[in-house]
Amino acid sequence: xxxxxxxxxxxxxxxxxxxxxxxxxxxxxxxxxxxxxxxxxxxxxxxxxxxxxxxxxxxxxxxxxxxxxxxxxxxxxxxxxxxxxxxxxxxxxxxxxxxxxxxxxxxxxxxxxxxxxxxxxxxxxxxxxxxxxxxxxxxxxxxxxxxxxxxxxxxxxxxxxxxxxxxxxxxxxxxxxxxxxxxxxxxxxxxxxxxxxxxxxxxxxxxxxxxxxxxxxxxxxxxxxxxxxxxxxxxxxxxxxxxxxxxxxxxxxxxxxxxxxxxxxxxxxxxxxxxxxxxxxxxxxxxxxxxxxxxxxxxxxxxxxxxxxxxxxxxxxxxxxxxxxxxxxxxxxxxxxxxxxxxxxxxxxxxxxxxxxxxxxxxxxxxxxxxxxxxxxx
Amino acid sequence: xxxxxxxxxxxxxxxxxxxxxxxxxxxxxxxxxxxxxxxxxxxxxxxxxxxxxxxxxxxxxxxxxxxxxxxxxxxxxxxxxxxxxxxxxxxxxxxxxxxxxxxxxxxxxxxxxxxxxxxxxxxxxxxxxxxxxxxxxxxxxxxxxxxxxxxxxxxxxxxxxxxxxxxxxxxxxxxxxxxxxxxxxxxxxxxxxxxxxxxxxxx
Numbered sequence: 001x002x003x004x005x006x007x008x009x010x011x012x013x014x015x016x017x018x019x020x021x022x023x024x025x026x027x028x029x030x031x032x033x034x035x036x037x038x039x040x041x042x043x044x045x046x047x048x049x050x051x052x053x054x055x056x057x058x059x060x061x062x063x064x065x066x067x068x069x070x071x072x073x074x075x076x077x078x079x080x081x082x083x084x085x086x087x088x089x090x091x092x093x094x095x096x097x098x099x100x101x102x103x104x105x106x107x108x109x110x111x112x113x114x115x116x117x118x119x120x121x122x123x124x125x126x127x128x129x130x131x132x133x134x135x136x137x138x139x140x141x142x143x144x145x146x147x148x149x150x151x152x153x154x155x156x157x158x159x160x161x162x163x164x165x166x167x168x169x170x171x172x173x174x175x176x177x178x179x180x181x182x183x184x185x186x187x188x189x190x191x192x193x194x195x196x197x198x199x200x201x202x203x204x205x206x207x208x209x210x211x212x213x214x215x216x217x218x219x220x221x222x223x224x225x226x227x228x229x230x231x232x233x234x235x236x237x238x239x240x241x242x243x244x245x246x247x248x249x250x251x252x253x254x255x256x257x258x259x260x261x262x263x264x265x266x267x268x269x270x271x272x273x274x275x276x277x278x279x280x281x282x283x284x285x286x287x288x289x290x291x292x293x294x295x296x297x298x299x300x301x302x303x304x305x306x307x308x309x310x311x312x313x314x315x316x317x318x319x320x321x322x323x324x325x326x327x328x329x330x331x332x333x334x335x336x337x338x339x340x341x342x343x344x345x346x347x348x349x350x351x352x353x354x355x356x357x358x359x360x361x362x363x364x365x366x367x368x369x370x371x372x373x374x375x376x377x378x
Numbered sequence: 379x380x381x382x383x384x385x386x387x388x389x390x391x392x393x394x395x396x397x398x399x400x401x402x403x404x405x406x407x408x409x410x411x412x413x414x415x416x417x418x419x420x421x422x423x424x425x426x427x428x429x430x431x432x433x434x435x436x437x438x439x440x441x442x443x444x445x446x447x448x449x450x451x452x453x454x455x456x457x458x459x460x461x462x463x464x465x466x467x468x469x470x471x472x473x474x475x476x477x478x479x480x481x482x483x484x485x486x487x488x489x490x491x492x493x494x495x496x497x498x499x500x501x502x503x504x505x506x507x508x509x510x511x512x513x514x515x516x517x518x519x520x521x522x523x524x525x526x527x528x529x530x531x532x533x534x535x536x537x538x539x540x541x542x543x544x545x546x547x548x549x550x551x552x553x554x555x556x557x558x559x560x561x562x563x564x565x566x567x568x569x570x571x572x573x574x575x576x577x578x579x580x581x
Contacts (some may be wrong), residue, residue: 004549032518091386092502092514129509142507143396143405143572177509189390221565223393233567236423245424245566280507282398282407289393331391331562333383 006372014360016215018162018343020032020081020120021359021366024322025338028085029370030055034062038364045069046355048127048346053083058378060084062358066346071076074348078358081118081342088185089335094126095182101155103130103138103171107162108149114174123148124300125159125188125209135171139280140273144195145183147210147257160197160209160257165274186210188314190332191218197257199230199271204251204260206288211256211313218250220261227279228286230271247291256313290331339370382498385451385527389514389570391498391562395420397573405507408576409459409515411467411488414450417517418490419569421448426519426567430492436475444474450517450571453499457485458577460493465533491517510574519567 006027010036014021032053037045047067057063062082068074085322088214099114111127124147130372131137146159171178186192206212221235235245248261275283310332311318321334346356360366395417395557399410428446435443452460460468467488471480485495500514538551562568 046417055517089386090382091389092505093498094503094505097504126505128507130507139405143505143512179504179509183507189387192390193393221393235399237425243425247381280405281403282396283405284396284398287393289391289565331387332388335383356440 003372005200007370009367009369011365014362014364014366015270017361018357019359020343022086023341023368023370024337025370026337027372028337029339029372030088030376031103031371031373032083032359033082033369034341035366035367036360039067041358044073045071046346046353048356048358048360051078051083053360055085055376057082060344062344064346065356066356068348074196075292076346076348076353078342078344079347081344082358083339083341085337085339086184087337088321089337090115090186091185091188093184095184097179097181098109099174100127100130100171100178100180101174102354105170107143108158109138110152110156110158113155113157113180114138117157118154118178119148119151119157119182120322122150124183125180126183127178127180128178128374129175130171132169132171132175133276134261135169137165137175137277138168138279139285140168140275142280144285145186145210160207160275164199164340167274169277176283176323180340187213187312188334189308190334191290194288195222195290196222196228196271197273199268200232201268201270204263205254205258206261206266207258208288209257210261212248212253213287214253214259215312215313215314216250216288217251217373219247220250220288221245221247221287221291223284223287224271224285227275227283228273229269230286232268233265237255256315256317262354267322313351326338330361341366341368383568384517385500386520387497387569388516388523389560391491392516392565392568392570394514394570394572398575400576402510402574402576403508404510404574406512406572406574408419408462409456409571409573411463413571413573414467414488414491416570417450418448418470420569421517421567424566426564427521428480428490430522433475433479437476439504441468441473441475443484444469444492445490446488447487447490447521448517450491450541451514452485452493452495452516453513454495454497455501455511456513456515456573457495460485460488460574462576463488473493506574508574513575515571515572515573516572517569519564521564522562522568524561524563527558579581 034051039049051062051064053062062078066074066076073115101114102112148157150158194208222233239245251262252260309320311320341359344358345352396406397413399412400407430447432442432446465532468484471484483494502512505512536553541546
């Protein structure tokens with residue numbers, strides 16, 4: 001082992017059957033070994049007690065030990081959603097484009113793809129070409145990022161948006177150019193630019209299309225073009241505070257995609273996402289961004305320990321970034337690399353067992369070892 | 379690498395304006411001169427500081443005065459679209475009254491914006507409403523962003539020849555080391571002007 005080699009080991013307990021598990025490392029391994037201790041102990045049909053992945057197998061593959069009916073120990077392979085490496089360092093990386101088959105008018109909006117999409121709840125996607133004809137469709141949703149809130153089937157998923165409005169027309173029969181693609185690394189720098197799904201001017205509740213990643217006390221600025229209404233919120237010069245734009249403070253974080261701002265919004269005109277299709281060319285989406293100037297989350301630093309690293313999303317299910325520490329509310333670098341253990345099925349003698357999952361079942365204790373070797377041939 | 383980190387930081391954290399002044403019917407559209415005007419107006423309204431003072435007109439053929447300006451970082455792939463705006467407001471850096479203040483990567487200016495082009499400018503491939511490439515043109519005022527070199531040092535390019543890199547002198551070491559943090563110091567002084575392209579890239 002010399003200075004060019006890298007190795008790491010660790011373990012985790014699977015939270016839910018088939019969940020993808022990302023392991024963050026200071027390198028991208030070319031060899032990964034998994035030991036599912038629970039599967040070793042149980043020896044139940046469809047368990048995968050061990051797995052090996054080599055970079056030469058290709059991304060998303062693995063060679064596995066498999067427990068067949070009997071139970072009897074067999075071998076197999078994983079040919080999709082296996083083990084893959086990643087380097088989340090650069091923005092604007094997308095997954096493969098997938099044809100959208102149809103979108104019915106609904107709130108929230110359910111998208112149907114022409115082929116299995118492979119997406120999970122929490123994935124962030126970008127849709128484009130949402131035209132049913134040259135002048136109809138749902139292009140208002142194009143260009144904005146949406147977080148998947150539910151996966152109804154292998155070809156359907158749900159996003160937070162009200163498309164059941166008069167200026168929207170359902171998409172049918174796989175319109176030409178209607179695609180969806182996954183944003184591979186959507187939250188590299190936090191909190192980022194957020195798109196607005198709804199504004200309640202009575203309760204001051206703001207709903208975003210993806211995790212907003214704000215904290216209470218954070219200062220935010222709105223950018224809402226005229227077509228969407230509520231333009232009084234925009235960060236134009238504040239007539240009450242000369243030299244300052246109009247900013248708002250986050251007074252409550254209600255969920256990962258909703259937050260409440262302070263101030264009296266009763267005189268703010270209603271927000272609408274029912275924008276005519278004819279206005280779409282050149283239409284800027286409604287946004288809210290964190291203000292960078294005084295962005296400490298409203299809590300003065302008191303000299304205490306800044307660790308642990310901030311966790312995102314901020315309301316529930318947060319995962320600590322690996323690049324902390326950070327001042328609360330300040331922008332955070334969330335770039336990372338490592339490998340992902342997917343939910344892939346064991347394929348035994350050419351037949352996949354859909355009840356098996358490389359990443360294990362709920363409660364499984366899995367040990368992993370990752371290597372980047374000194375010499376690799378080839 | 380430092381520039382790429384700051385580039386990604388800005389496109390992640392700053393707000394966007396979709397170009398609407400072009401004619402290609404996409405969202406965003408290709409760049410029109412009105413988009414430059416709109417972004418500069420927005421920054422002016424937010425009291426952003428301009429980077430460059432203007433260049434006074436001179437009695438030289440083919441030149442024109444250049445306004446005091448913000449900087450915009452654009453992709454080199456948009457240069458042909460910029461050339462298409464000659465006569466509508468675009469002035470090539472070679473048509474400045476004097477080139478003394480033009481930066482090596484400066485392609486020209488439109489109204490109150492001077493355009494720097496780079497092949498590393500951010501592009502979202504096939505991400506527009508009509509499946510075209512979307513270009514992120516970052517327009518910034520002077521107080522918008524900063525980066526902080528921590529512990530008093532900037533980037534180091536490290537090279538150790540094989541003799542010093544291993545006992546058998548087989549491998550050299552080439553590395554980059556830096557400790558740096560980015561900060562968006564004033565959100566209202568920076569915008570990402572998103573646009574598509576009108577001209578065929580021809581590649």
